[in-house]
Each structure stands twice: as structure tokens, then as C-alpha cells.
Amino acid sequence: MPSKTLLIPTADGQADAFAVFPDRGDQFPGVLMYADGFGIRPVLREMARELAGHGYYVLVPNLFYRHGPAPVVELPEHIGEAARPQVMAQVMPLIHAHTAERVLRDTDAYLGFLTAQPEVGAGPLAVTGYCIGGLLAMRTAAAHPGRVAAVAAFHGPVGADGPDLFSKLTAQVHLGHAEGDLTPEALAELNQALDTSGVSYTSEIYPGTVHGFTMSDTDAFDAPGLNRHWDRLLPLLDRTLGQS
Incomplete structure (x- = not known):
């Protein structure tokens, strides 16, 4: 399956990125995939390849370029428990420096770059993200309602921007929450805000999971949770991007 390392021109420089797409000569719906706070690494490349194998051009930018x-x-x-504190001490300043203003500037660049690729078709796009990338995916969809048809976020702080973000969404939404991140009461409150905003969505807690459950290179990994993630994500993309 073809893959590329790319440089995306942005308002603040150039963002390196990983892209992968099917090996048949054709055009494919584009999907922007936001990594978790640990960034692009083998597990993210594996997940991008898995998604591309279902007929999508997947672009994974380096959030902290x-x-x-x-x-x-x-x-x-x-990234086990022994290593996690040291890694998080390095990652958290990067996350805090990645302000909402930076996110929106980068979003414009990423979507513009994605749609300009010769392997990407002219139809709508989708955005998916993990952990902090889930929040970025939601912000991207809210900022580009005419271009993003689907958004999915997994174990991400998707309620951080409040109901105002939900009111801007026109994309179909799936939110997959870790059981360790969200109580049933908090889920009900979040879903009520989505209902009030009129968003077409599914939002659920994945049983037995903790934060980071999709990432196989961490102690949080949960294989059933990852499978459930694919079971929710792929039909969403099929419906909204015209693959079925």
C-alpha cells in the first residue's frame, strides 16, 4: 500500500505528515486523522494503513511540527507505566502550547492540502482523532461544516469547548469514550448537550476501557475496545463518504 512522508505548508511553517492510500489507481475519499498526544509513531501508521485498506486516503499530520x-x-x-510520567512531562507543554487559534490555522492548511492531493476525490471529507486529537477533530469539523461530513473522536476531551462547539457541527458524529474517563452521569449530560444542538450522533462508553484504549503501544490498550472502535468508525465513513 503506497505511503508518503509529506510537508504541508501552514501559516506558521511546514508540518510534516504521513499519508497512506490504496494501491489501486483511483481517487478516494479523504480522511484527516489526528494522533494522540504521543504523536506519529508506528501504531498510528498501522492504524492509518488499516483505515486506508478500506478505501480511504488517510493523512496524519504532526500536530507539534x-x-x-x-x-x-x-x-x-x-509506553508503559514506568515510562509514562517522563513522557507526559515532555508532551503536556506541547499540548498546552497548541492553542485553539493554532488548531484552526492548521486545520485550514491540512484540509486544503488533503483536498489538493491527486489521489483524493472531490467529495466530502472525514476527520477522526484520539485523545487530544479527538478534540481537534471536533474543532476541525465545527470550523468546516461544509467540507467535513463525518467526525469521530475516541477517548478524547470532546466536551472541553462546551455546547457552543456542538452547535456549529453539521457532520455526523461518533464519540467513543473510555469507561475510565466518563461516568454514566457525565455521558448523559454530554449527550443532552448534543441533543440540544441537533447533532446527528452516537456517543457511548466502551465497557472495560481506560483512557488511551485504542493504542496498542500503551498499557491502556484494550483489544475489544479497538475492535469496537473500527465497528463504529467504518460504517460512519461508509455512510457519509459514499463508500457503500
């Missing part, structure tokens, strides 16, 4: 090319933070092969 202003601090250097990926990997911005040196990561162990497995």
Missing part, C-alpha cells in the same frame, strides 16, 4: 519533526518526543517502543 512547530517544535520539530515527528517524533517530537523520544518514545520507548512500549
